[in-house]
Amino acid sequence: MAIKTKDLIDLEFLTADEITEILETAKPMKAVMRRDIKTVPALRGKTVATLFYENSTRTRLSFELAAKYLSAGTCNISASASSVQKGESLQDTGRTLDAMGTDIIVIRHNMSGAPKLLGEAVKARVINAGDGTHAHPTQALLDMFTIIERKGKIEGQTVVILGDILHSRVARSNIWGLTKLGAHVRVCGPPTLMPKDIEKMGVEVYYNIDKALDGADVVNVLRIQMERQQKGLFPSIEEYAKNYAMTEERLKRAKKDVLIQHPGPMNRTIEIPSAVADSAQCSVEEQVTNGVACRMALMYLMSGGESLV
Amino acid sequence: MKVLSKLLLKGGRVIDPSQKIDAVADVLIEEGKIAAIEPKIDAPDAEVYDAADKIVCPGLIDVHCHLREPGLERKETIASGSRAAAAGGFTSVMPMPNTVPVADSPASIRYVRDRAEEVGLIHVYPIGAITKGSEGKELAKMSAMADAGAVAFSDDGRPVGNSRIMRLAMEYSHIMDLPLIAHEEDLDLVDDGDMNEGYVATVMGLRGNPPAAEETMIARDIILARLTGARLHIAHVSTAYGAKMIREAKEEGLRITAEVTPHHLTMTEEAVRGYDTNTKVNPPLRTAEDVEALIVALKEGVIDCVATDHAPHTIEDKVVEYHFAANGISGFETALPLLWTDLVKEGKLTETELIERMSLIPAKIFGLPGGTIAPGSIADVTVIDPETILAVDKNAFYSKGKNTPYHGRLLSGWPVLTVVEGEVVMENRVVKE
Numbered sequence A: 001m002a003i004k005t006k007d008l009i010d011l012e013f014l015t016a017d018e019i020t021e022i023l024e025t026a027k028p029m030k031a032v033m034r035r036d037i038k039t040v041p042a043l044r045g046k047t048v049a050t051l052f053y054e055n056s057t058r059t060r061l062s063f064e065l066a067a068k069y070l071s072a073g074t075c076n077i078s079a080s081a082s083s084v085q086k087g088e089s090l091q092d093t094g095r096t097l098d099a100m101g102t103d104i105i106v107i108r109h110n111m112s113g114a115p116k117l118l119g120e121a122v123k124a125r126v127i128n129a130g131d132g133t134h135a136h137p138t139q140a141l142l143d144m145f146t147i148i149e150r151k152g153k154i155e156g157q158t159v160v161i162l163g164d165i166l167h168s169r170v171a172r173s174n175i176w177g178l179t180k181l182g183a184h185v186r187v188c189g190p191p192t193l194m195p196k197d198i199e200k201m202g203v204e205v206y207y208n209i210d211k212a213l214d215g216a217d218v219v220n221v222l223r224i225q226m227e228r229q230q231k232g233l234f235p236s237i238e239e240y241a242k243n244y245a246m247t248e249e250r251l252k253r254a255k256k257d258v259l260i261q262h263p264g265p266m267n268r269t270i271e272i273p274s275a276v277a278d279s280a281q282c283s284v285e286e287q288v289t290n291g292v293a294c295r296m297a298l299m300y301l302m303s304g305g306e307s308l309v
Numbered sequence B: 001m002k003v004l005s006k007l008l009l010k011g012g013r014v015i016d017p018s019q020k021i022d023a024v025a026d027v028l029i030e031e032g033k034i035a036a037i038e039p040k041i042d043a044p045d046a047e048v049y050d051a052a053d054k055i056v057c058p059g060l061i062d063v064h065c066h067l068r069e070p071g072l073e074r075k076e077t078i079a080s081g082s083r084a085a086a087a088g089g090f091t092s093v094m095p096m097p098n099t100v101p102v103a104d105s106p107a108s109i110r111y112v113r114d115r116a117e118e119v120g121l122i123h124v125y126p127i128g129a130i131t132k133g134s135e136g137k138e139l140a141k142m143s144a145m146a147d148a149g150a151v152a153f154s155d156d157g158r159p160v161g162n163s164r165i166m167r168l169a170m171e172y173s174h175i176m177d178l179p180l181i182a183h184e185e186d187l188d189l190v191d192d193g194d195m196n197e198g199y200v201a202t203v204m205g206l207r208g209n210p211p212a213a214e215e216t217m218i219a220r221d222i223i224l225a226r227l228t229g230a231r232l233h234i235a236h237v238s239t240a241y242g243a244k245m246i247r248e249a250k251e252e253g254l255r256i257t258a259e260v261t262p263h264h265l266t267m268t269e270e271a272v273r274g275y276d277t278n279t280k281v282n283p284p285l286r287t288a289e290d291v292e293a294l295i296v297a298l299k300e301g302v303i304d305c306v307a308t309d310h311a312p313h314t315i316e317d318k319v320v321e322y323h324f325a326a327n328g329i330s331g332f333e334t335a336l337p338l339l340w341t342d343l344v345k346e347g348k349l350t351e352t353e354l355i356e357r358m359s360l361i362p363a364k365i366f367g368l369p370g371g372t373i374a375p376g377s378i379a380d381v382t383v384i385d386p387e388t389i390l391a392v393d394k395n396a397f398y399s400k401g402k403n404t405p406y407h408g409r410l411l412s413g414w415p416v417l418t419v420v421e422g423e424v425v426m427e428n429r430v431v432k433e
Helices: A016-034 A056-071 A092-097 A114-121 A136-152 A170-181 A211-213 A228-231 A236-244 A284-300 B078-086 B106-119 B142-148 B165-174 B200-206 B212-226 B240-253 B263-266 B288-299 B335-344 B351-358 B360-366
Strands: A047-052 A074-077 A104-109 A125-131 A158-162 A184-189 A203-205 A219-220 A257-263 B005-018 B021-030 B033-038 B047-050 B056-058 B059-066 B090-095 B153-154 B178-181 B233-236 B258-259 B381-385 B414-420 B423-427
Touching: A016 A056, A016 A136, A016 A284, A047 A056, A047 A092, A047 B078, A056 A074, A056 A104, A056 A125, A056 A136, A056 A284, A074 A104, A092 A104, A092 A114, A092 A236, A114 A125, A125 A136, A125 A284, A136 A170, A136 A219, A136 A257, A136 A284, A158 A170, A158 A203, A158 A211, A170 A184, A184 A211, A203 A211, A228 A236, A236 B078, A257 B263, B005 B033, B005 B351, B021 B142, B059 B078, B059 B153, B059 B335, B059 B351, B059 B360, B078 B090, B078 B106, B078 B414, B078 B423, B090 B381, B090 B414, B106 B142, B142 B165, B165 B178, B165 B212, B178 B212, B240 B258, B240 B288, B258 B288, B263 B288, B335 B351, B335 B381, B335 B414, B351 B360
Parallel strands: A047 A074, A047 A104, A104 A125, A158 A184, A158 A219, A184 A203, A219 A257, B005 B047, B005 B056, B059 B090, B153 B178, B178 B233, B233 B258
Antiparallel strands: B005 B021, B021 B033, B056 B381, B381 B414, B414 B423
């Protein structure tokens, strides 16, 4: 079984071998998704609850479908539709799900550390589907799976993560996963959106996009949130795009076969113009498919599934 | 307070920095005062406490704590806080005015004193607010509060952001010649930060509170103290650069004093990993380099004294997402053994240096009775067991606040006797009813 700990909080706490095992297991899972009958009985009789304190369509749906393809029962709780609004604590909500016999709780929360807090309060296994600006491990897994599909391996690839690094849980989880598997990671964005001491995570920091893209194999373009501008972190959306948009012109600095990734949803008028978003080099739709496969693999292994590697 | 007729502390190692005493001796207490310190005292009519292998020193004084009453009694009361302080070896404490309502009037100051008197365990010297409601807009009635018994002024936790108001407060404080205690924080730079800005915050995805948020305000207040000649006491210094600025200000001869907490001397930001909200304090836990610099500053007298910033909270205030958790550590009952274990036992401070920084110096800064056991002085005495090792047990705290990141830590240097005005208020970790 790949996951030794009860909960999956972040790739930070997994070994390279464990990450590789999840990614390898995602391959047969993807094959399942291509069948006419897209279900396997791996999680029959188990219940997976998604507990989302933040709006998210694709991540929630991705987990829900992954659970269904594994024959698990599913239920969805959103913060707006539950006792959360009555002021119930996260732990109490979790204990309620526990008491109803939930096996896996998938949590999305706007506060860093919330999945760990939940995991300590419940018997169910907890999967982090994104917490604050901390971690989004399944996004990193699907990004890495997509790199392997396109490039054959992670090791030795030069991966640029571009945009608002400060607020990005996607960036942090990708950095852990990619560096553990031997990629060279560069982070690039405005200095006001660069977290302090991030170079100690084993990445190179760039404020200049052209330098960052030089010789890149993969560029992971992050979504820019409009409210960052309102908080004064950069002067205007136009100026952000001028300096950091992933344009066709700039892409020439990267390797010819560069792979463009984006966690979605995309701002086509800001960080990723349509010419790049719709190009064959961009893997946005594959990432969505691979997200389901990776989440199937993770839940399979967390439920005691035999290693398929 | 009720006064025992006579108490003889027999055969302890007496450490009194005020008299430069460090010797085995007997201490006789009579009618609430220190009657004599001699190598051997015979007092057949006195109750005898065997202090052999123990350290007898002036009662500890804490110049920065939160007793939460009135208004926040679910967190602590003057009664529970007094018991916790006595258990921790403290004979005098100075509670901050951030109660509900804020202690910004003579009536509020009198209320705290009266309640403490009713409880009758330890001395409680309240701190008054600098501005009305600690809103930072208009000066509070500092002079009237001083007459009612306030010993200092502070808008702790809600620093005076407006530099002109702070200047006026400093100028006004000359009437009383009492110190202003400044919680140094530029709230714009803090920007709702959760922990020290840096690598650990980055990895944990927690909002960073940069050292500069504290240091820019220390700089401002040093400059204003220079302008006004006021007495400024800088609360809970947490950064190396902050200590450096204080050193320079003192060298210039400004009337500046400073304190540091036990947690900023014994823990770093690394403790925040795992999101234990008991590590959430303000100012935040900093780096190992900061801790080292603070210890040196404390030893060299740049930082004058230790203060607990005892900040009790309920479980519900703490068992939440890190960002939502209240700031603070319940500190009375761990302060002495923590510093004994991590500083004295490690050879970073001598016994005398630590005792001086927890009794004599706080008394001098704020003009309080105590801090000395010279014959004739008030009989506030703490006896320390320097060797016995015990685990911190938050469930045994007298404080209502069980919020400590030190639960389970093995420590030595526990207080075993607290005497206030000649009366034993704590013996062997048990506070008298």
